[in-house]
Amino acid sequence: MKVEMIFVGTELLLGNTVNSNAAYLSEKCAALGLSCYFQTVVGDNEERLSEVVRTAMGRSDIILICGGLGPTQDDLTKETVAKVCGLELIENKEELEYIKDRMSKLTKKITENNWKQAMVPEGAITVHNPNGTAPGIIIEKDDKRIILMPGPPHEMESMFEDSIYPYLDSLTPATLVSRMIKICGVGESKAETMMLDLIDNQTNPTIATYAKDGEVHVRVSAMADSEKEAVKLIKPVVKELKSRFGAYIYSTQDDVTLEQVIVDLLRENELTLVTAESCTGGMVASRIVSVPGASEMFKEGFITYSNKAKRKYLGVKKGTLLKYGAVSEQTAREMAIGGCDTTKSDVCVAVTGLAGPDGGTDEIPVGRVYIGVCVCGSVLVRGFDFPGNRERVRMSAASKALALLRECLLDYFSQMTFGKDKRKKR
Amino acid sequence: MKVEMIFVGTELLLGNTVNSNAAYLSEKCAALGLSCYFQTVVGDNEERLSEVVRTAMGRSDIILICGGLGPTQDDLTKETVAKVCGLELIENKEELEYIKDRMSKLTKKITENNWKQAMVPEGAITVHNPNGTAPGIIIEKDDKRIILMPGPPHEMESMFEDSIYPYLDSLTPATLVSRMIKICGVGESKAETMMLDLIDNQTNPTIATYAKDGEVHVRVSAMADSEKEAVKLIKPVVKELKSRFGAYIYSTQDDVTLEQVIVDLLRENELTLVTAESCTGGMVASRIVSVPGASEMFKEGFITYSNKAKRKYLGVKKGTLLKYGAVSEQTAREMAIGGCDTTKSDVCVAVTGLAGPDGGTDEIPVGRVYIGVCVCGSVLVRGFDFPGNRERVRMSAASKALALLRECLLDYFSQMTFGKDKRKKR
Secondary structure (H helix, E strand, C coil), X not given: CEEEEEEECHHHHCCCCCCHHHHHHHHHHHHHCCEXXXXXXXXXXXXXXXXXXXXXXXXXXXXXXXXXXXXXXXXXXXHHHHHHHCCCEEEXXXXXXXXXXXXXXXXCCCCHHHHHHXXXXXXXXXXXXXXXXXXXXXXXXXXXXXXXXXXCHHHHHHHHHHHHHHHHHHHCXXXXXXXXXXXXXXXXXXXXXXXXXXXXXXXXXXXXXEEECCEEEEEEEEEECCHHHHHHHHHHHHHHHHHHHHHHEEECCCCXXXXXXXXXXXXXXXXXXXXXXXXXXXXXXXXXXXXXXXXXXXXXXXXXXXXXXXXXXHCCCHHHHHHHCCCCHHXXXXXXXXXXXXXCCCEEEEEEECCCCCCCCCCCCCCEEEEEEEECCEEEEEEEXXXXXXXXXXXXXXXXXXXXXXXXXXXXXXXXXXXXXXXXXX | CEEEEEEECHHHHCCCCCCHHHHHHHHHHHHCCCEEXXXXXXXXXXXXXXXXXXXXXXXXXXXXXXXCCCCCCCCCHHHHHHHHHCCCEEECHHHHHHHHHHHHHCCCCCCHHHHHHHEEEXXXXXXXXXXXCCCEEEEEECCEEEEEECCCHHHHHHHHHHHHHHHHHHHCCCEEEEEEEEEECCCHHHHHHHCHHHHHCCCCCEXXXXXXXXXXXXXXXXXXXXXXXXXHHXXXXXHHHHHHHHHHEEECCCCCCHHHHHHHHHHHCCCCEEEEECCCCCHHHHHHHCCCCHHHCEEEEEEECCHHHHHHHHCCCHHHHXXXXXXXXXXXXXXXXXXXXXXXXXXXXXXXXXXXXXXXXXXXXXXEEEEEEEECCEEEEEEEECCCCHHHHHHHHHHHHHHHHHHHHHHHXXXXXXXXXXXXXX
16 A cells, blocks of 8 residues: 655744654554655645645555644644545544643643644544644545644654554554564674675565664564464564674664663673763763663763873873873773773773864874773773764764674673673672 | 755655755755745655656746765666756766766776766756765756755755855845854743744744754844845844843854854863763763864763762762752752862863653652752752653753853853952862
8 A cells, every 4th residue: 555644834844843753654654564655745835735635645545644733823734634535624522621621731721722623524533642632633535544643753653653553554454564673883884785685685575774873773574464474474584684693683672772782781790881981972871871770780981081081080001192192992991991990890881082073194084983892801992983074973983882882791791601700790 | 936845765765764854955945035835755766756856847946856866776866857857868078087086086896887977967057076976967947947966965965055055046136144043041932932023023034943952043034135135134133132032142153053152162261171960971071072172171071870979079978969869959069069179170060860761759850950060169050850751851951051051151251350360260
């Protein structure tokens, strides 16, 4: 079935807002096995919106429309779509009660406009919106399905998850099953090359790759008459990907992040982490802290931007800084070891680099970053040359630091032949 | 003049990529005074792309098309548009030489496909692409202008700035002048309320607001026959906004960030900064480090996630933590003062809060954050209740910390009646 998306909002046409709803819905529809050929952004204007809706109804089976369901005069999506479909708007008592209840709880004055949101096209399915007052609407007309959702991403996303996704899923007779494979430590283009033959030959299952914050996410989806059959189709592809990417795969779950995996690894093994950052300036620590409950294994972190701070908090030797410079393998090594030593932590990840734009030399160009990881006394340091501007170099360095930290932890655990308790643990 | 945008790429329809080009171009076109009524995303498919281009040519004057100019077989934007316009593709010698030169420098093998990129529709203007091998193309057909640009944002953006923006500007007989006003420390909805009457009554100049990372950016644009006249139209509105927002305005320049302003303020006054972060876990420091040359005034920062770290590095008293807890005004105050004391820095910004999702109580709910700023001995602490999930609370806290830091610096400088040298500076 062909799906088409329409995003309504003058704020999108003015560039005030990035259309993140488009990427969200596109990924979800792809995961449902629905083909999307067109997406249109149009303003809050009856004539132009009518034109776009009519065009979509002429060429697609399912039309997802986002935005313009609010209480203000500008919001005219529902009215316009009802007119195009030749439907009257009638009051929905339940929604009316809900709006009254919600608004009074927020102790907000209920203006006349709010009642507008309880008006629903006759015969349409009303989809409750627990996060706002504008309900979603599903119109089934002939063999077309027109689905209206609110524009604010948190309202749209939870409504989609709870109600629209299952509805769309029920429209397709076949069962679609998909598996997510999350890869870190391999660049996007290298990852693509490593599975080009699989991507080129894909039909069912399909393989879609998503580059996200220095990681590569791969979704394998198969369509079949039953879940069992679909799983059977997916299995060999997932197995093949696992054998190709091995330990670079950090998770096969949709909602697990790299930082979550690291926090879990440390927590399970009762290890504490400290961060020692120069050019990333807190980015690595910030990603660790983004995991709820990280406080169990992450107690402190340093941003040692000056040489003096590197010496004072991490015990980097003056001679090392003089001889090799702050951006060197040696300094990264001493930062990682020193971070563990001065804080009596088990693990330290250290980053030192030249993010630019100035200061580059032939020997140490802009983009050069050294990352050191110390795990219970074992140290690994690697050097990188990241492309791009200051922000991109810093982002890449932080992502790579996390990937390397995970790699070192796994490596360390795999070598623990003498049992957990005898490690050089603090 | 009416502009319409078409974004070509199956990766957009699959949700692999967020369409950031759309927001970028929309904002630029709005700043040029061009009205955009439609934006369409379509895959790399000749039939569907032709349909979209024809529709656009039927209703708009300028059509901006992004993506699908690369060397692979999938890339067929140029071929399709040429066909729709009835133009032959002919080889452009200069582009051919450029591609040869660039590819050999990258020591990449030049495949047959690469030559495809030197083919240009007859009579079209070729726009050089210094960041890639696919040139931009401008087709002037009857009274329509069709502009093709590469899809990768860094290629598109620099080509747009250098060549397309001036070209579009030359098409409009009137002169458009715009001023940016960047506001921090005022929430989006409050800021909008504060200028609702100005926004409602806008015609020329127009007022557009953009919410960005806890800040509000306001662009005032006026169209007139001459620059002098346009400036005259803008002036009273800018003056009015300045009087309403006063010191909340941190810059009136497009390319200046809040962190840049803070770094400049500190540098000009020869003050050093230290950061002391708990729940933000390095976000504040990371934003400071994002400014090139921040190392002059930012030497070190602490992520004191545990109580022990707060005591050890910042000298927060055990009694304070016991009596008031880590998330308290008192702790934020001691963190800010201690940060200065232990590092002999002039200024410290400290953040402690409860980002959630767990741990909230009636007294200290999730979202509660205290921010303390110490400037040469003077301390200010403020408490906030930020809405949203863990990430949103942390982002809001970091943004507010920077806004508060700027506020305290300005306040301090304005009270320096006894001359620069007598401040309690380290």
